[in-house]
Amino acid sequence: MTIMAAGGAGAALTNLVGAEGMNATTEEQAASAVPIAPAFGGKHQPKPLPFDPAKLKGISEKLIKSHWENNYGGAVKALNAVEQRLGAMVQDKDLPAYVYGDLKREELIRTGSVVLHDHYFANLGGDGRPTGKVVDLIKQWFGSYEQWEAEFKKTANALGGGSGWTILSYNLHTNEVHNYWAWDHMHGATLGYPLLVLDMYEHAYHMDYGAAAAKYVDAFMQNINWDEVNRRAEAMPTRK
Numbered sequence: 218m219t220i221m222a223a224g225g226a227g228a229a230l231t232n233l234v235g236a237e238g239m240n241a242t243t244e245e246q247a248a249s250a251v252p253i254a255p256a257f258g259g260k261h262q263p264k265p266l267p268f269d270p271a272k273l274k275g276i277s278e279k280l281i282k283s284h285w286e287n288n289y290g291g292a293v294k295a296l297n298a299v300e301q302r303l304g305a306m307v308q309d310k311d312l313p314a315y316v317y318g319d320l321k322r323e324e325l326i327r328t329g330s331v332v333l334h335d336h337y338f339a340n341l342g343g344d345g346r347p348t349g350k351v352v353d354l355i356k357q358w359f360g361s362y363e364q365w366e367a368e369f370k371k372t373a374n375a376l377g378g379g380s381g382w383t384i385l386s387y388n389l390h391t392n393e394v395h396n397y398w399a400w401d402h403m404h405g406a407t408l409g410y411p412l413l414v415l416d417m418y419e420h421a422y423h424m425d426y427g428a429a430a431a432k433y434v435d436a437f438m439q440n441i442n443w444d445e446v447n448r449r450a451e452a453m454p455t456r457k
């Protein structure tokens with residue numbers, strides 16, 4: 218399949234071929250020479266687990282591997298396929314915009330899944346003992362670590378039996394820190410910069426805990442990699 222670049226493809230074609238005398242074969246050759254625009258590259262790769270999946274507390278190796286391979290890996294593959302298909306479809310001038318919009322919706326869903334899973338796995342594998350700058354932020358915005366933890370867990374448990382994410386975020390617009398509720402991959406708070414991400418889709422715990430989502434939330438807290446959370450807090454842009 219030949220996928221042309223989204224922007225400037227026509228101009229590039231003209232430049233390659235000249236004003237006249239172009240046959241179909243030459244057209245195809247010229248089109249194939251146009252590089253694929255990066256937005257339609259579909260080159261995302263899953264990030265390796267940054268911890269030994271056999272060593273988490275209360276979350277089994279079998280579950281983590283299945284989650285990483287099937288759900289996260291599947292999201293990466295789907296995002297790549299969607300981007301490449303968008304690159305092909307955008308060239309079709311007869312394609313109704315509402316049909317294109319269906320795939321743009323998929324792009325948003327898959328992007329959310331990949332980004333949030335990247336963060337989720339990266340903030341696992343620690344000892345669960347909070348330290349560093351993020352603790353100061355938590356105390357500033359929630360009064361104490363205990364009050365923050367209670368709200369974070371309550372938000373997560375509200376998603377038990379369904380789907381979604383619980384995300385401790387720094388909001389780049391309001392300059393506030395909140396535990397945001399997200400029903401799906403598209404529900405991230407606008408301009409929320411994720412510091413700590415908890416996957417509340419059933420696939421993240423059902424194999425180990427069945428419907429007992431609260432036990433999974435407790436296990437998650439014991440495995441938080443606070444060094445990674447602090448790395449994010451140190452790296453985040455802030456508005457003065």
Ligand SMILES: [Fe+2]
Nearest residue numbers: 288416418421
């Ligand atoms: Fe997941």
